[in-house]
Amino acid sequence: MKWAVIVFPGSNCDQDTVLGIRRATGDEADLVWHQESTLDGYDAIVLPGGFSYGDYLRSGAIARFSPVMNAVRQAADEGRLVLGICNGFQVLTEARLLPGALLRNENLQFRCERVALEVRNNTSPFTAGYHLGEVIHIPIAHGEGRYHADEATLADLQAAGQIAFAYQHNPNGSLCNIAGVLNAKGNVLGLMPHPERAVAVWMGSEDGIRLFQSMHTYVTRQRPSVVQEDMQGGVHAG
Numbered sequence: 001m002k003w004a005v006i007v008f009p010g011s012n013c014d015q016d017t018v019l020g021i022r023r024a025t026g027d028e029a030d031l032v033w034h035q036e037s038t039l040d041g042y043d044a045i046v047l048p049g050g051f052s053y054g055d056y057l058r059s060g061a062i063a064r065f066s067p068v069m070n071a072v073r074q075a076a077d078e079g080r081l082v083l084g085i086c087n088g089f090q091v092l093t094e095a096r097l098l099p100g101a102l103l104r105n106e107n108l109q110f111r112c113e114r115v116a117l118e119v120r121n122n123t124s125p126f127t128a129g130y131h132l133g134e135v136i137h138i139p140i141a142h143g144e145g146r147y148h149a150d151e152a153t154l155a156d157l158q159a160a161g162q163i164a165f166a167y168q169h170n171p172n173g174s175l176c177n178i179a180g181v182l183n184a185k186g187n188v189l190g191l192m193p194h195p196e197r198a199v200a201v202w203m204g205s206e207d208g209i210r211l212f213q214s215m216h217t218y219v220t221r222q223r224p225s226v227v228q229e230d231m232q233g234g235v236h237a238g
């Protein structure tokens with residue numbers, strides 16, 4: 001499958017994300033500069049963590065106007081997978097590809113620590129590799145991670161199973177302990193914790209691996225045609 005990792009000015013987790021995808025799935029991922037206007041052919045698009053445009057105005061508020069965001073929106077509309085990690089989550093909410101907003105942490109501190117997350121949805125393309133209710137450990141590193149939405153939106157998210165991950169011990173004041181949300185279709189996920197920082201024992205956790213693997217499994221299972229193409233190729237060669 002083909003992965004794109006978008007690079008904005010100020011992204012700083014792009015290379016880590018490429019390595020995380022490789023370690024988890026064996027797939028290579030392309031780094032795609034934010035001024036690209038097409039993402040044709042990519043099965044999964046990842047908006048990585050960092051400080052796009054220096055977090056000026058609000059995190060993600062400027063990056064959402066990057067040319068590539070039209071292509072990200074198109075990919076999401078077509079049902080392809082879009083994952084926003086930390087600053088990527090902030091960009092996706094600013095772009096209205098995900099509901100809600102990410103505000104300054106309640107205590108106004110930048111929080112950088114490993115957190116315990118409860119898996120609240122294990123039927124999405126991103127979370128199918130986890131058990132429902134499982135507690136996993138993934139690091140956070142953010143100053144603007146307090147998830148906020150109005151009451152009606154929160155009720156909708158809960159009713160539709162769109163809360164993918166919830167903090168066991170809320171580090172930032174997020175409403176409903178929300179750490180990650182899905183869009184209504186389930187093909188866009190944003191989460192504040194960094195799964196690419198939890199893909200090896202020496203990192204302190206390997207719990208991020210299954211997120212990338214779930215995406216890989218979803219895309220490759222959707223496409224039995226890959227096998228058919230190979231078989232046809234064999235027929236032609238013969």
Ligand SMILES: NC(=O)CC[C@H](N)C(=O)O
Nearest residue numbers: 049050086087142143144
């Ligand atoms: N690690 C990150 O992606 C940081 C996100 C964002 N710049 C914040 O501090 O909230």
